[in-house]
Amino acid sequence: MICGDNIDININIDDKNHPHSSSPGKKNRDEEWSAKEISLADVAGKISNGSKIYIGSCGATAESILEALVEDWKLANIQIIQMIPGGNLPHLAEQMDRFRTSSFFSYTRTGFFKSDEERGSAEGLKDYTPVSAAQISRLLEEEKLEVDVSIIKVTPPHKGFVSLGIGVEATRDFIRHSGLVIAEVNENMPWTEGPSKIPVSEIDWWIPVNKPLLTTMELWPELAIYPNYPKQVRDQIGRTVVKLIPDRATVRFGVSPLVFSVLPFLRAKRDLGLHTDLLSDTLYKLHEEGVITNKYKTIDTGRSVVSQAHGSQELYEFCDRNPVIEFHPVSYSCDVQTLAKIDNLIAVVGALKVDVTGQVATDSIAHKWYGGVWSDDDSIRGAKLSNGGKPVVVVPSRSISGRSNIVFELPPGTGVSITRSDVEYVVTEIGVAYLYGKSIRERCLAMIDIAHPDFREELLEQAKEKRYVSSSQPGRSSSILYPTHLEALHTTKTGKEVLIRxxxxxxxxxxxxxxxxxxxxSVYLRYFRIMKSMPQRILQKTADVDYSNDMAMVVLSPPDAYNSELIAIGQWVSDPRGLVPPEMAFQVLDDWQGEGLGTYLFQKLVEIAKVQDIPTLKADVLNDNKGMLQILEKSTVPFMRRSDFGVVTFTFDLTTSTADSKEKP
Structure with a gap:
């Protein structure tokens, strides 16, 4: 029995009357299979002009059959349907009255649309269909997508079946709706586990072609020479995303090459699960290294679920008869309801541009196509519905040409693949913007924070002009990078874990x-008077900091930087005239006092000030504030202490390391 993609196929090869039985015995079955063998020269004669032909993707593309079709000039008005183009695709050089192509993914950057001069020969690829991969089965069922012929690449038969190998995708759906199925049988195709098998009775004709499967670089050689984002940018995105992935989570990645920058950093994790579209070299090695174990998946426990693979020959060997890797149709691997059943699903997708409100473009910029919808929107929604899941969008702060990828508004003509209401985490190499449940004002400020510094001032002015944020927003932090290296976890005196940043x-x-x-x-001890509210200008001044001059560190609980409560703050504020040293102040919520947070914040601020070559810090403390007085007096930093009208002023000398305190009357 084969189960998957809502299909159950029962085969009893000893039952003469079974509709799928090809013969009562192995001998007759082999004879019937042999009778279906044809040569490449015979293929074109089996296909009618005007046919709609599905071909596999990537390494599962039947290149030899496709080339034979193109070389036979009797064929005309052929429409090629392909999920993801790649490799040797000779039909793209043909005129549209012979061959045209409908694709669900358009790799502009890898040569399908090269230049305006070359575009004429590939005009048919304008038939890019922006649809979620999981919906292709429905398109076929409802006959909104028609197919006459399926040309597939499979393994040699075994006990009445062949395997679709590394290219399951939507192939079974296309076979089911095709009147004719022609197979390129290749002994190099891995026999993969999962619902990747079809009975030989569903194949009408087959041709033996035992060429090695194409590797990633052979499929897209332009990737080796095409300009890419700098390694330090990709690595920083990877390091940042991995912080969002807990041990025992199940990971899922889009097909954008950008998300692969995350994969090497997964080695820091333990017992991950995998439920994704594409199996790559790095992912298979993470299996061998024991990082991906699938022990804690809530469905498909102990098994990785993918729908296709491309990479090295070693990857293809790893897939062969490996029960740890199951190849499923995209109607399962990309289905939102399936994804929602996976606890702690972390879905990472790549973006081209994101606007300051959180609208994400993944397949086009203006009127040019650069990829596809594929499963990005379903991945984001599935992770949102997952218990403990996180939907993550990654994008470099600048494009390869140096333009900002964080924009006030998407260029006219750009498609919104992921709506602002679905976006939660947006990651650039600068940091993370958490947008879930945030207002437009908060979204703008968060997105400007992770934009490249060269563009922040302009973005803030645009947001002010359109009244997305207050015209009084200072914008002090827009000129300097957020100091990510200062983020740290801390355990309090009673063992509570918090985040300081x-x-x-x-x-x-x-x-x-x-x-x-x-x-x-507590308000009186901090502000020396009773206050019923905090003025907006003070809130803006405190939160919007120029980190090169001032500093404020906040403590958050629980230690989730994007879903937590602010429980303490320590800061210093510089005198713009430089007449007095920067002034420190601290505040801890009443329920958290006694946990040592005041001492910890003081020590952190002193460390940061020393690195910034600040020679002196001062603090004014009411004589009634016994807790803060104790913290400062026990400090190992040399200080001068002066009392005046109930206020104790401490002046700390950061240029020496020995305690030599003096008290002035």
Whole structure:
């Protein structure tokens, strides 16, 4: 029995009357199979003009049969249907009255649309269909997509079946709706596990072609010479994304080459699961290294689920008869309802551009096509519905040509593949913007934070002009990179884990909530007076920091940087005139006092100030603030102490390392 893609095929090869039985015994079955063998010269004669022909993708493309069709000049008005083009595709050089192509993915950057001068010969590829991969089965069922012939690449038969190998995708659906199936039988095709087999009775004709499967570089040789994002940018995106992936999570990646920058950094994780579209070299090696074990998947436990593979010959050997890897149709591997059943699903997709409100473009910029919808939107929604899941969009802050990929608005003609309401995490090499449940103002500030510094000021001015953010927003942080290296986990005195990080402009609302949770006594000790509210200008000034001059560190609980409560803050503020040292101040929520957070924040600020060559810090503390006085007096940093009208002023000398405190009356 073969189960998958909502199909059950029962075959009893000893039942003469079974509709799928080709013969009562192996001998007759072999004879019937042999009778279906034809040569490449015979293929064109089996196909009628005007036919709609499905061919496999990537390494599963039947290149020899396709070439034989193109070389037979009697064929005309042939429409080629392909999921992802790649490799030797001679029909692209033909005129449209002979061959045209409908594709569900358009690799502009790898040669399908090269230049305006060359575009005429590939005019048929304008028939790019922007549809989710999981919906192709429905298109065929409802006859909105028609197919006459399926040309596939398979393994040699075994016990009445052949395997679709590394190219399952939607092939079974196309076979089911085709009147004619022609197979290129290749002994180099891996026999893969999962619902990847079809009975030989479904194949009408076959040709033996035992060529090695094409590797990734042979499929897309332009990738080796095409300009790519700098390695340091790709690596920083990878390091940042991996922080969002917990051990025992199940990972899923889009087909954009950009997301592959994450894969090498997965080695820091343990017991990951895999449910994705494409199996690559790095992913198969992570199986061998014990990083991907699938132990904790809530469905398909112990097995990785993919729909296609391309890479090295070693990858293809790894896939052969390997029960750990199952190849499923995209109607299963990309289905939102299936993805929602996987707990802790982390889906990572690549973007071309993202606007400041969170609208994501993945398949086009303006009127040019650069990829496809594929499963990106379903991956994002599936991860949102997953218990503990995280949908992650990655994009470099700048394009290869140096333009900003974070834009105020997407260029006219650009398709929105992922809506702003579906986006949660957006990652650039600068950092992470968490947008889920955020207002337009908060989204703008968060996205500007992860834009390249060269474009932040312009983005902020555009947002102010359109009243997306307040015209009073200072924009101090827009000129300097967010200091990611200062983020750290910390365990309090009672064993509670918290996150400490530099403040961000988007923390404005968190600061407001923090203030209103303080007791009147705590407010008085901090501000030397009772305050019923925190003015907007103070909130903006505190959150929107120029990290080169001022610093504010916030403590968050739980230690999730994007879904937590602000429980403490420590800061220093410089005197613009430089007449007095930068002034420190601290505040901890009443329920968290006694956990050692004040001491920790003081130590962190001193460390940061020393690195920035700040020689002196001062702090004014009310004489009634016994807790803060104790923290400062126990400091190992040399200080001068002066009392005046109930206020104790500490002046800390950061240029020496020995404690030599003096008290002035």
């Amino acid at each position: 530099p403040i961000k402009a988007v923390d404005e609302d968190g600061l407001r909530n923090f203030f209103h949770k303080l007791s009147n006594h």
